Amino acid sequence: MKSRAYEPVLTPQAEQALPPVTGDKAGLLADLERLLPPDRRVTHQDDLFAYECDAQTLDRALPLAVVFPESTAEVSTLVKACNARSIPFLARGAGTGLSGGAVARESLVLSTARLNRILEVDVPNRQAWVEPGVVNMHLSKAVAKHNLHYAPDPSSQYACTIGGNVAENSGGPHTLKYGVTTNHILALEVVLPDGTVTMMGGPVADLPGYDLTGVFVGSEGTFGIATRVLVRLTPLPEGVKTILAIFNTVVDACQGVTQILARSILPAAVEMIDQKTLRAVEKYIHAGFPLDAAAVLLVEVDGLRDDLEEQAAAVIDACRAANVRDVRLAKDDAERMKLWKGRKQAFGVLGRLAPNYYTHDGVIPRTKLPEVLAEIARIEERNRVMIANVFHAGDGNLHPVVLYDEREPGAIERVRKASDEILAVVASVGGGLSGEHGIGIEKLAYMKDFFGEADLAEMRKIRDVFNPRGLCNPGKAIPTPGRCIEPGGGKKLPVGH
Amino acid sequence: MLTPASEEEVAALVREKPALHAVGSGTKVHHGQTPDPGEDLSMAKLDRIVSHEPGDLVVTVQAGVRLADLQEELLDHNQWLPIDPPYAQATVGGILATNSSGPRRLAYGTMRDLLIGIRVVGPDGTVTRSGGKVVKNVTGYDLHKLHIGAFGTLGIITEATFKVRPRPQVSAVVLFPCTSMVEAHSLLLSVLASSLRPVALEALYRGPAGLARGKSWALVGVEGTRPVLERHLKELRTLYAAQPQVLEGETAGSLWDALRDLPATARESVRVRIAAKPHDLVHILPAEPTWARVGTGLAWLELAPAADLPDRIAQWHARAAERGGYAVVESAPLPMPGREKLPWGLGGNALMRSIREMRDPARKLNPGRMVV
Ligand SMILES: Cc1cc2nc3c(=O)[nH]c(=O)nc-3n(C[C@H](O)[C@H](O)[C@H](O)COP(=O)(O)OP(=O)(O)OC[C@H]3O[C@@H](n4cnc5c(N)ncnc54)[C@H](O)[C@@H]3O)c2cc1C
Numbered sequence: 001m002k003s004r005a006y007e008p009v010l011t012p013q014a015e016q017a018l019p020p021v022t023g024d025k026a027g028l029l030a031d032l033e034r035l036l037p038p039d040r041r042v043t044h045q046d047d048l049f050a051y052e053c054d055a056q057t058l059d060r061a062l063p064l065a066v067v068f069p070e071s072t073a074e075v076s077t078l079v080k081a082c083n084a085r086s087i088p089f090l091a092r093g094a095g096t097g098l099s100g101g102a103v104a105r106e107s108l109v110l111s112t113a114r115l116n117r118i119l120e121v122d123v124p125n126r127q128a129w130v131e132p133g134v135v136n137m138h139l140s141k142a143v144a145k146h147n148l149h150y151a152p153d154p155s156s157q158y159a160c161t162i163g164g165n166v167a168e169n170s171g172g173p174h175t176l177k178y179g180v181t182t183n184h185i186l187a188l189e190v191v192l193p194d195g196t197v198t199m200m201g202g203p204v205a206d207l208p209g210y211d212l213t214g215v216f217v218g219s220e221g222t223f224g225i226a227t228r229v230l231v232r233l234t235p236l237p238e239g240v241k242t243i244l245a246i247f248n249t250v251v252d253a254c255q256g257v258t259q260i261l262a263r264s265i266l267p268a269a270v271e272m273i274d275q276k277t278l279r280a281v282e283k284y285i286h287a288g289f290p291l292d293a294a295a296v297l298l299v300e301v302d303g304l305r306d307d308l309e310e311q312a313a314a315v316i317d318a319c320r321a322a323n324v325r326d327v328r329l330a331k332d333d334a335e336r337m338k339l340w341k342g343r344k345q346a347f348g349v350l351g352r353l354a355p356n357y358y359t360h361d362g363v364i365p366r367t368k369l370p371e372v373l374a375e376i377a378r379i380e381e382r383n384r385v386m387i388a389n390v391f392h393a394g395d396g397n398l399h400p401v402v403l404y405d406e407r408e409p410g411a412i413e414r415v416r417k418a419s420d421e422i423l424a425v426v427a428s429v430g431g432g433l434s435g436e437h438g439i440g441i442e443k444l445a446y447m448k449d450f451f452g453e454a455d456l457a458e459m460r461k462i463r464d465v466f467n468p469r470g471l472c473n474p475g476k477a478i479p480t481p482g483r484c485i486e487p488g489g490g491k492k493l494p495v496g497h
Numbered sequence: 498m499l500t501p502a503s504e505e506e507v508a509a510l511v512r513e514k515p516a517l518h519a520v521g522s523g524t525k526v527h528h529g530q531t532p533d534p535g536e537d538l539s540m541a542k543l544d545r546i547v548s549h550e551p552g553d554l555v556v557t558v559q560a561g562v563r564l565a566d567l568q569e570e571l572l573d574h575n576q577w578l579p580i581d582p583p584y585a586q587a588t589v590g591g592i593l594a595t596n597s598s599g600p601r602r603l604a605y606g607t608m609r610d611l612l613i614g615i616r617v618v619g620p621d622g623t624v625t626r627s628g629g630k631v632v633k634n635v636t637g638y639d640l641h642k643l644h645i646g647a648f649g650t651l652g653i654i655t656e657a658t659f660k661v662r663p664r665p666q667v668s669a670v671v672l673f674p675c676t677s678m679v680e681a682h683s684l685l686l687s688v689l690a691s692s693l694r695p696v697a698l699e700a701l702y703r704g705p706a707g708l709a710r711g712k713s714w715a716l717v718g719v720e721g722t723r724p725v726l727e728r729h730l731k732e733l734r735t736l737y738a739a740q741p742q743v744l745e746g747e748t749a750g751s752l753w754d755a756l757r758d759l760p761a762t763a764r765e766s767v768r769v770r771i772a773a774k775p776h777d778l779v780h781i782l783p784a785e786p787t788w789a790r791v792g793t794g795l796a797w798l799e800l801a802p803a804a805d806l807p808d809r810i811a812q813w814h815a816r817a818a819e820r821g822g823y824a825v826v827e828s829a830p831l832p833m834p835g836r837e838k839l840p841w842g843l844g845g846n847a848l849m850r851s852i853r854e855m856r857d858p859a860r861k862l863n864p865g866r867m868v869v
């Protein structure tokens with residue numbers, strides 16, 4: 001079948017990071033025919049469109065092929081074939097990534113969809129070996145009968161995979177208390193970029209040697225392909241209390257966060273939802289949020305039931321000290337679930353407010369929340385864009401969502417300028433470019449604002465130890481030196497979640 | 498002893514000297530392999546708390562800051578860095594480089610859970626950093642993880658940033674006398690499996706200061722709020738025939754310190770660390786370890802130096818390895834005949850060796866100290 005001409009859609013920075021592939025593509029396609037049955041390889045252009053991008057849809061390019069390995073040995077064989085043919089490759093989980101990490105221009109995509117077994121659950125020692133394609137929430141559901149769960153809970157947990165979580169070092173609302181992915185990964189079996197299989201970490205404490213597991217987590221798929229993951233399981237909390245605090249100004253809500261953190265408690269979650277988001281959520285979900293509030297905080301305390309009243313009272317007290325208009329405890333599980341549904345689906349409903357939106361992921365010291373949120377409001381006004389804020393306030397992890405319509409003349413330019421200004425504010429208060437979504441190909445241009453060239457060079461050198469030929473997910477996470485990358489550019493901005 | 502007073506001076510010395518051994522307070526010079534020749538570089542003058550914004554629950558310190566001094570600064574704000582490794586005078590840099598921790602790690606984790614940013618001087622004198630001052634961050638690779646437990650072989654740590662926590666309102670130790678180590682283990686494992694949330698589960702054979710010697714003890718550490726402590730006491734009292742002794746306040750404080758300093762007491766012996774999954778540990782332990790961190794799956798033996806130690810440790814290691822665990826030497830007197838024959842690590846692997854080769858091809862930094 002003759003394929004129609006295909007042009008990838010890539011911003012200039014992505015185009016630079018992902019140049020056309022020069023290796024022996026025909027040779028690799030022939031290898032795939034020999035190595036895998038037809039139902040475990042996708043090579044026709046029409047079928048490849050589903051793998052053009054992840055949930056960040058600005059950068060899109062067709063892979064050469066997608067394969068569905070079922071074992072570590074198969075992953076290794078496929079990676080060796082890529083090496084022999086000089087074809088880049090990457091792993092793909094659920095494709096919910098938000099920084100273009102899974103864009104595989106003319107490369108081989110190894111889907112982990114068939115590496116989706118929970119291999120072994122060790123209940124007494126609270127750990128489990130799983131394959132990387134296991135969906136985050138499936139793991140928690142599978143171990144719930146043992147009163148355990150896998151603690152990191154990205155809002156995408158109904159779909160995203162443990163392998164993707166490992167690559168991105170993903171977080172979630174409850175990581176304020178429980179930590180992010182890296183705090184829950186004990187060991188990894190990895191197919192290194194040359195196809196050899198290695199083990200990092202282990203089931204026991206304080207293994208002598210360098211912490212390879214620690215540096216692999218968050219390497220955005222550029223250090224190899226995780227084929228088995230040993231995760232830590234955490235007991236489910238005995239009790240939970242959820243508090244809704246309603247504020248008349250965003251700055252008051254930010255003060256509320258500061259006040260809560262100043263008490264001797266560590267809430268499980270402190271999430272902020274601003275008015276634009278509240279209204280959108282209420283329109284579609286009816287979570288019970290007040291429409292006239294400038295912002296609400298959704299705060300959760302959990303743990304042993306004995307002091308939850310006391311903790312909840314401390315949270316309420318803290319909110320009162322921050323000028324709260326009204327603060328109340330969810331009365332039952334039904335109300336609690338409704339509030340969380342509103343929070344977890346917020347991005348989905350924001351998507352209905354405008355044809356396009358772009359989510360930032362900067363993270364700042366928490367005491368800077370009032371001034372940074374005030375500055376974001378000024379940026380919004382100055383650039384005549386619309387920005388909604390729904391984010392992990394307890395961690396200082398902002399998610400300003402810039403809403404726009406790409407067809408409107410000048411909109412893209414205004415959004416881009418607002419974006420640059422937001423990131424400049426994040427950098428100026430000593431923040432980080434990304435709290436959980438990763439750099440991918442989408443944020444490469446901004447890395448120089450957060451790290452010096454020597455720091456980036458060191459990161460590249462470590463990557464090159466793992467990935468010396470640069471075939472494993474090339475162009476991602478760390479910008480290549482000597483190329484002056486322009487942020488954004490091109491026709492569109494990335495569309496976030 | 499070289500005594501730089503700033504990061505620039507550290508960098509200058511690294512450029513100039515062929516081989517250097519970074520030293521904090523020197524509390525753990527007997528840890529790790531016998532070093533190859535090199536000059537000692539004291540980090541003691543890099544002793545500044547660089548920034549502490551209590552509202553952010555984040556603190557940045559120079560590597561030569563002693564943990565005790567840092568805790569004192571944090572105490573003023575009712576906060577602490579939730580780690581309790583041995584030796585009150587140990588420096589932050591040394592604790593990081595040896596991945597040192599203490600009994601409360603069961604609840605609060607180790608340095609890899611607390612460290613969020615670092616600055617290091619590389620073997621060519623270049624200063625690099627990773628992470629930052631925010632509690633959640635995926636900007637760039639987590640290179641700081643590589644320096645934890647690396648004995649300074651990948652760079653000299655000059656500055657570190659940590660997450661801190663509010664101090665618990667109450668802190669107590671619940672003590673159960675036991676007739677054997679095995680009994681202590683099974684009691685502690687039943688606490689681990691219960692709905693309780695202890696911060697430490699320790700089994701002791703030789704009691705530390707204040708505890709009768711020659712007896713086994715099971716210790717349950719509890720921290721948090723008063724109601725949580727009451728709940729623990731209530732359930733712990735029904736757990737076991739013999740009634741426990743409950744220490745709170747200052748008496749608990751000195752027992753915590755004694756537990757923390759267990760490794761600091763026998764510098765004349767060879768200390769072996771055995772690791773297994775918590776429920777496997779008791780099955781692989783040789784007779785009477787010194788103490789065990791039961792909830793974490795670690796135990797220590799303190800042995801008199803002897804020629805047959807490498808063989809004995811190899812046998813323990815083989816038993817542990819069958820279940821995914823290991824036995825290695827953690828510390829030994831300096832000097833000691835045959836010290837170099839002791840099993841100081843697990844031999845590392847190709848990837849670790851490549852990282853070191855890339856980072857420090859001339860072996861300038863803490864040469865000889867660590868096997869990978
Ligand atoms: C609605 C929505 C909400 C979200 N909420 C959150 C949130 O709350 N917190 C958060 O952190 N993120 C969130 N995300 C982002 C995303 O879900 C996470 O980054 C997630 O971890 C990606 O998992 P995935 O399986 O979809 O990975 P993919 O998108 O398929 O891949 C992501 C990266 O991981 C690599 N990778 C995948 N598997 C492996 C493997 N086995 N070995 C090595 N590398 C691998 C890929 O090469 C790619 O670079 C959200 C996304 C959406 C769409």
